Amino acid sequence: MAATSTTVGPAGIDWRPQAILRRLRSGDEIAHIVTLIFGLSILAITAMLVYQLWIHSAPSRAKFGFNFFVTSVWDPVFDNFGALPFIYGTLITTAVALVLAVPLGLGAAIFLSELAPPKISAGLSFVIDLLAAVPSVIYGLLAIFTLIPLLRVTIEPALKHYLGFIPLFRGPAYGIGFLAAGLVLAIMIVPYIVSVSREVLLAVPADQREAALGLGCTRWETTWKVVVPFARTGIMGSIFLSMARALGETMAVTMVIGGTPQISSSLFAPGYSIAAVIADQFTEATGTLYLSALVELGLVLFLITFILNGIARIMIIATQKRGGGVAA
Amino acid sequence: MSFRLIWRKFVSAFMLSVTALCALITVSVLFVILGYLAWNGARSLHWTFFTNLPAPVGETGGGIANAIVGSGKLLLLSAVFGVPIGLLAAIYLAEYAGSTLAFLVRYAADMLNGVPSIVMGIFAYTIVVLPMRHFSALAGGVALGVMMIPIILRSSEEFLRSVPRSLREGSMALGASKWRTIVKVVVPAASGGILTAILLALARVAGETAPLLFTAFGNRFWAHGWNEPIASLPVVIYNYAISPYDDWHRQAWAAGLVLLGLVLTTNLLTRLLLQRQATQRR
Numbered sequence: 001m002a003a004t005s006t007t008v009g010p011a012g013i014d015w016r017p018q019a020i021l022r023r024l025r026s027g028d029e030i031a032h033i034v035t036l037i038f039g040l041s042i043l044a045i046t047a048m049l050v051y052q053l054w055i056h057s058a059p060s061r062a063k064f065g066f067n068f069f070v071t072s073v074w075d076p077v078f079d080n081f082g083a084l085p086f087i088y089g090t091l092i093t094t095a096v097a098l099v100l101a102v103p104l105g106l107g108a109a110i111f112l113s114e115l116a117p118p119k120i121s122a123g124l125s126f127v128i129d130l131l132a133a134v135p136s137v138i139y140g141l142l143a144i145f146t147l148i149p150l151l152r153v154t155i156e157p158a159l160k161h162y163l164g165f166i167p168l169f170r171g172p173a174y175g176i177g178f179l180a181a182g183l184v185l186a187i188m189i190v191p192y193i194v195s196v197s198r199e200v201l202l203a204v205p206a207d208q209r210e211a212a213l214g215l216g217c218t219r220w221e222t223t224w225k226v227v228v229p230f231a232r233t234g235i236m237g238s239i240f241l242s243m244a245r246a247l248g249e250t251m252a253v254t255m256v257i258g259g260t261p262q263i264s265s266s267l268f269a270p271g272y273s274i275a276a277v278i279a280d281q282f283t284e285a286t287g288t289l290y291l292s293a294l295v296e297l298g299l300v301l302f303l304i305t306f307i308l309n310g311i312a313r314i315m316i317i318a319t320q321k322r323g324g325g326v327a328a
Numbered sequence: 329m330s331f332r333l334i335w336r337k338f339v340s341a342f343m344l345s346v347t348a349l350c351a352l353i354t355v356s357v358l359f360v361i362l363g364y365l366a367w368n369g370a371r372s373l374h375w376t377f378f379t380n381l382p383a384p385v386g387e388t389g390g391g392i393a394n395a396i397v398g399s400g401k402l403l404l405l406s407a408v409f410g411v412p413i414g415l416l417a418a419i420y421l422a423e424y425a426g427s428t429l430a431f432l433v434r435y436a437a438d439m440l441n442g443v444p445s446i447v448m449g450i451f452a453y454t455i456v457v458l459p460m461r462h463f464s465a466l467a468g469g470v471a472l473g474v475m476m477i478p479i480i481l482r483s484s485e486e487f488l489r490s491v492p493r494s495l496r497e498g499s500m501a502l503g504a505s506k507w508r509t510i511v512k513v514v515v516p517a518a519s520g521g522i523l524t525a526i527l528l529a530l531a532r533v534a535g536e537t538a539p540l541l542f543t544a545f546g547n548r549f550w551a552h553g554w555n556e557p558i559a560s561l562p563v564v565i566y567n568y569a570i571s572p573y574d575d576w577h578r579q580a581w582a583a584g585l586v587l588l589g590l591v592l593t594t595n596l597l598t599r600l601l602l603q604r605q606a607t608q609r610r
Binding site: 040107108127191221224247275278279282295 | 337346353361365424446474537
């Protein structure tokens, strides 16, 4: 690293008063301390975030304890709060999103890293990066006016007709609901899966591919039996990363999920997710307990995404190191 | 050729064309979004849309001037909070940090980056709105500013690190102290990259709605100063889209087109700029 050449380690610092004074005069020490304070402020902000969520959710945690997670009553009038419908909604929409987005994203990533000529691959990746920059409220806007009518009139009746023997595809077709939210989430997380998976696939050393091709594998066999297994951990990492995104995604889901705190086996039914209920009800939460129940939901969301992100990062780094290590 | 070989070749060609199809579908989503927004939004784009306040509820017409200015004010505030912290912390990480503390700071920044935006909203609510007892532009700016910090921090650090060692050594050999080297040589050398990092961070938070819902809240009139609830483009789009009025739906499309246009143009320009810098360096 370039920086290490100029950095004097803690052991090399001269602590005599004259030396400190000299450094202060030249400004070095001040610059060091100022930037150190700003560096530490990142830690302070993070700690404060956790602390604020923790203390403001205290009334709710004290009153409901663990029951908060297993009760499905959400009654602001009688101050009775349970998070189960929201946890269910978050999990089911994320699951729908992953089922749809993972094959699509992985396929696209394989095309971009293995098949497409470098120029086309770079161009398409550029477009996909732009896609990741589209604000979520825009996805929500489009979904309300295009996807919902389409689901209500065409897709959901068709699913019911052909797959109605599965409980997931039963019940009246509202348009809004778990399926709509899952679909929008799927569209939103595909860019993340593609760009991260493409990177880990590109990190697979070329000699792995050459060896497989040399043994007489077809292009697809090389990709599917050698390259993808090599990058498996990193691909899992990209999936975890996009899962964290999907769990925490707010606006687009709020706009299409229907806003009904219920647990339904049907994907067509309206529901609620953790992020959506916070977005919808936070401003109208009047009682202390109501507000702290919403903050506790936020805390839950924070912890889940924190854990998922941590796992994802470790997995991606592990794959890239492995690829680099073999190549070197 | 044996049947088995033909079969294997067929499977290969088939699966590879499936992956091509996947890529095509993924990429086409962007053009569908752009096309649909342009089709629905362009019809409502008048000059007055940019200059007028929203019409009273129930009347048609009116504009989103206050939301555009509001978004600008919020972005300015967020930059005031986010840029100094992100940049100075990046300088610390790139130039001074020992390994343990640097790891912790980087880890915390990555953690902040992964925090769902709605949780950032709760955070800003608890530290600004609750003590002040009312929604304000300030609270919205804090929420967006905190979201900017990790983005600016991580990319600025990379750009600072990529400044060649010879430049630093040259400066120090001329007798400059370390901080003069940083201020006069390292940061200017990385300034292009840092600027793109800031622009990308601004483009990212410009579209954020969730953290503004209960911090900046929204306002159908001009907000005076920094202490009142303030309108912003994303929140206006959200409120208009879920409203029951056709005219508001049309305005949501138009506002969506404006927002997406701004975000994508910023992204496009900064990424092209980055690529040109990268090729120049080579």
